[in-house]
């Protein structure tokens with residue numbers, strides 16, 4: 001029994017790999033270059049190149065569980081469908097899909113993959129996390145260090161920030177559980193914050209003024225286009241920001257207990273514990 005972590009060099013893949021390795025569970029990870037960190041077996045896999053789809057089984061014929069991550073490819077289904085079909089033909093009996101809190105089955109992007117897993121009827125578990133706390137060490141790393149600002153089009157909307165560690169714990173449980181739950185879970189952290197409140201937290205922890213630059217939805221979309229994200233995907237991200245400003249994340253956070261998983265790690269602790277990241281002198 002081996003687990004395949006697609007995009008296993010990414011933030012969630014690496015956190016899940018660590019848990020599987022610690023539990024002595026065989027695993028294979030993928031990256032486009034076919035190179036990844038030790039001690040993992042890494043194979044070349046490129047979503048837009050179906051010739052790479054069977055590579056993982058050449059390294060380990062016992063792969064029977066797959067963790068699916070979609071990079072910023074807006075229309076994933078032309079790639080995900082043939083891969084899932086092949087994986088089932090190769091003996092995969094369980095898929096754990098990383099989707100998003102705001103995407104229900106049948107919606108855009110990973111919502112379509114979610115729907116396909118339901119249609120095929122294969123065992124599956126779908127993670128629907130909110131925004132990651134670690135985004136502040138990645139996407140906002142430079143803007144905090146160099147411009148003393150974070151930016152969003154979320155207005156005064158609150159987000160129940162979740163840590164990648166909490167998400168990975170749930171993914172690990174879904175991948176290794178005896179019985180597959182065949183459901184999806186909203187995945188949140190324990191505290192809700194607006195970007196204004198987060199700017200205040202940074203100001204307090206770093207001892208210098210950090211501001212929240214409030215962008216319009218159109219400005220946010222354009223910012224992501226300049227980062228190299230496709231116009232369609234930038235539009236999707238901007239529409240999610242707008243939905244936050246309309247209270248969607250807070251509403252989802254208040255869903256009944258059986259629909260959600262609330263992790264332990266707090267955004268405020270993440271900022272305090274990692275403050276060296278944003279200190280410049």
Ligand SMILES: NC(=O)c1ccc[n+]([C@@H]2O[C@H](COP(=O)([O-])OP(=O)(O)OC[C@H]3O[C@@H](n4cnc5c(N)ncnc54)[C@H](OP(=O)(O)O)[C@@H]3O)[C@@H](O)[C@H]2O)c1
Pocket residue numbers: 007008009010011012013030031032033045046047048069070071072098099100101129130131132135
């Ligand atoms: N950040 C958030 O707040 C948030 C919230 C909810 C959901 N999500 C979802 O999380 C997912 C990203 O997960 P993550 O953070 O674990 O990943 P990540 O850290 O962004 O890394 C992306 C991974 O995808 C691989 N990759 C990129 N393009 C690829 C391609 N064309 N074919 C195959 N592999 C490719 C990269 O590997 P190589 O470079 O090694 O090839 C890398 O391992 C997205 O679907 C996003 O929607 C994110």
